[in-house]
Amino acid sequence: MKAWQTIFMSDSEYIKIRMASIHPSVAVPFDIFVYINNRYVHYLRTGDHLSADKIENFEKKAPDSFFIRHADRAAYKKFIHQTLNSGKLDPKEKAMILRESSFSLVEELFESPDVARALQESREIIDQFVGFMNEEPDSMAYLIGLSSHDFYTYTHSLDVSIYSLGLGQVAGYSGEQLKELGLGALFHDIGKRHVSIDIITKSGPLDDNEWAAMQRHPTYGLKILTEHNATESVRACCFEHHESFLGNGYPQQLQGNEIHPMARIVAITDTYDALTTKRSYNQPMTPTDALEFMKGKLAGRYDQDLMNAMYSILFKMNPNLATQ
Numbered sequence: 001m002k003a004w005q006t007i008f009m010s011d012s013e014y015i016k017i018r019m020a021s022i023h024p025s026v027a028v029p030f031d032i033f034v035y036i037n038n039r040y041v042h043y044l045r046t047g048d049h050l051s052a053d054k055i056e057n058f059e060k061k062a063p064d065s066f067f068i069r070h071a072d073r074a075a076y077k078k079f080i081h082q083t084l085n086s087g088k089l090d091p092k093e094k095a096m097i098l099r100e101s102s103f104s105l106v107e108e109l110f111e112s113p114d115v116a117r118a119l120q121e122s123r124e125i126i127d128q129f130v131g132f133m134n135e136e137p138d139s140m141a142y143l144i145g146l147s148s149h150d151f152y153t154y155t156h157s158l159d160v161s162i163y164s165l166g167l168g169q170v171a172g173y174s175g176e177q178l179k180e181l182g183l184g185a186l187f188h189d190i191g192k193r194h195v196s197i198d199i200i201t202k203s204g205p206l207d208d209n210e211w212a213a214m215q216r217h218p219t220y221g222l223k224i225l226t227e228h229n230a231t232e233s234v235r236a237c238c239f240e241h242h243e244s245f246l247g248n249g250y251p252q253q254l255q256g257n258e259i260h261p262m263a264r265i266v267a268i269t270d271t272y273d274a275l276t277t278k279r280s281y282n283q284p285m286t287p288t289d290a291l292e293f294m295k296g297k298l299a300g301r302y303d304q305d306l307m308n309a310m311y312s313i314l315f316k317m318n319p320n321l322a323t324q
């Protein structure tokens, strides 16, 4: 576990935000702190701008700990909303701020006890993503270009959600249905809240007992989502994302079309993201290698039409990805 995660969980007075969610052109309407030498130090005061030298300085000193007061949480959300709608940003900057600002919430999905609030607020995030996709034809290319190669449950969840929105759109989903898919993808691994952090962060393969514990996460997730009245599609994305078309998935060993259509999308985007991100015990695959692996070693596990659509999303929208 990283130091800041401990801080985040034990100190509810401050919440972590990402530096890249603050655009340098805009004055911040709240104080910003960095965590250095076991205390929170003022970094920007209300009305200040994030200048280039401050960014550089910050990256050297405390690259992973940028905080606001918990009391300013609503102001932060409003600020992001206004920045995104200011008309000042180009699509690439918008994609960056949208993605980065979503992390505070996505972290909470996995670490805060208030699942109900996280579920509620995540709708706003998905609405913003879908809004961006509707207004900007190349939004997916920008968002996918930003996907992370580091693997943490929340970065993974956000990226799986973004890929799923892209794949869902190509598969014909729109409006509320597309948002349901985005939400379901965001929550697909929420059951990992109940799996030991030592197992989740273990470097190296899991032993039989650990693997059995890990395989319970869809069931735990279903329980959490049912308790909080999530919709049937959101629950299915979570409970069925490790099922396989061949019937050799878990936990129910469903086959082919028995698997919920949205869960078939998340099954693909989840695996793709896991293969292309770095974990402690393996190097990330390139997008091409990951899809070849899914078509070869994992042949038959996925909905073939959706696999073809995944190719078109990754390589037609952003041909540069193919050569990475």
Ligand SMILES: [Fe+2]
Residues within 6 Å of the ligand: 188, 189, 217, 241, 242, 270
């Ligand atoms: Fe999972």
Ligand SMILES: [Fe+2]
Residues within 6 Å of the ligand: 156, 160, 188, 189, 270
């Ligand atoms: Fe996952």
